[in-house]
Amino acid sequence: xxxxxxxxxxxxxxxxxxxxxxxxxxxxxxxxxxxxxxxxxxxxxxxxxxxxxxxxxxxxxxxxxxxxxxxxxxxxxxxxxxxxxxxxxxxxxxxxxxxxxxxxxxxxx
Amino acid sequence: xxxxxxxxxxxxxxxxxxxxxxxxxxxxxxxxxxxxxxxxxxxxxxxxxxxxxxxxxxxxxxxxxxxxxxxxxxxxxxxxxxxxxxxxxxxxxxxxxxxxxxxxxxxxxxxxx
Numbered sequence: 001x002x003x004x005x006x007x008x009x010x011x012x013x014x015x016x017x018x019x020x021x022x023x024x025x026x027x028x029x030x031x032x033x034x035x036x037x038x039x040x041x042x043x044x045x046x047x048x049x050x051x052x053x054x055x056x057x058x059x060x061x062x063x064x065x066x067x068x069x070x071x072x073x074x075x076x077x078x079x080x081x082x083x084x085x086x087x088x089x090x091x092x093x094x095x096x097x098x099x100x101x102x103x104x105x106x107x108x109x
Numbered sequence: 110x111x112x113x114x115x116x117x118x119x120x121x122x123x124x125x126x127x128x129x130x131x132x133x134x135x136x137x138x139x140x141x142x143x144x145x146x147x148x149x150x151x152x153x154x155x156x157x158x159x160x161x162x163x164x165x166x167x168x169x170x171x172x173x174x175x176x177x178x179x180x181x182x183x184x185x186x187x188x189x190x191x192x193x194x195x196x197x198x199x200x201x202x203x204x205x206x207x208x209x210x211x212x213x214x215x216x217x218x219x220x221x222x
Contacts, residue, residue, distance in 0.1 A: 004151065008149075033210070040197075040216075040218075041215065041216070042199060042213035042214060042215050042216055043152075043199070043213050044213070045210050045211075045212070048210060087151070087152070089151075089152075091209070095209060096154065096157075096167075097152075097154075097209075097211065098151075099151035099152040099153075100151050101149060101150050101151045102151065
């Protein structure tokens with residue numbers, strides 16, 4: 001079956017660094033997406049990885065290991081506005097997105 | 110401004126009534142999608158369409174219907190056959206198959222009383 005696992009909730013302190021992990025098992029693999037979703041709003045695109053390695057984009061970085069079926073999203077210099085849910089999604093062999101349940105990130109002052 | 114619009118933001122209906130959720134995009138995207146989001150669960154695909162006048166069922170299509178008569182529009186009807194319709198509904202679009210970053214509308218929260 002297809003499965004995406006990520007922690008349900010994480011808490012971090014303003015100004016700190018947090019890593020949100022995601023493991024995936026999908027039929028075929030054509031890339032891994034991370035989206036941010038504030039409560040009651042639409043998800044917004046953060047990153048896409050299809051090759052192994054780290055992609056850095058400002059305060060946010062995303063890592064992929066295809067052999068391990070593993071990705072993480074790294075958020076640096078946390079700000080209060082980073083409080084949101086972070087959704088991991090794998091693009092399967094049919095180019096359909098398989099979504100994780102999301103990780104709710106709580107930032108404390 | 111290019112984007113995806115969904116209306117209304119909040120919708121209330123009585124049990125047994127059909128209701129249609131609108132989704133319009135002016136991004137010139139070929140593909141459009143409807144997802145349902147419930148607390149503690151990932152987005153689940155209801156229907157998707159890659160081209161006008163064609164659409165496919167997703168994982169949870171039962172109790173829903175769609176049409177794609179125009180490239181810009183992909184309305185979703187929640188029928189009385191849907192057992193548990195109260196949810197947050199998200200419409201998305203993307204350029205084409207393959208690497209398909211999806212752009213989402215603001216969502217419609219449907220409550221069936």
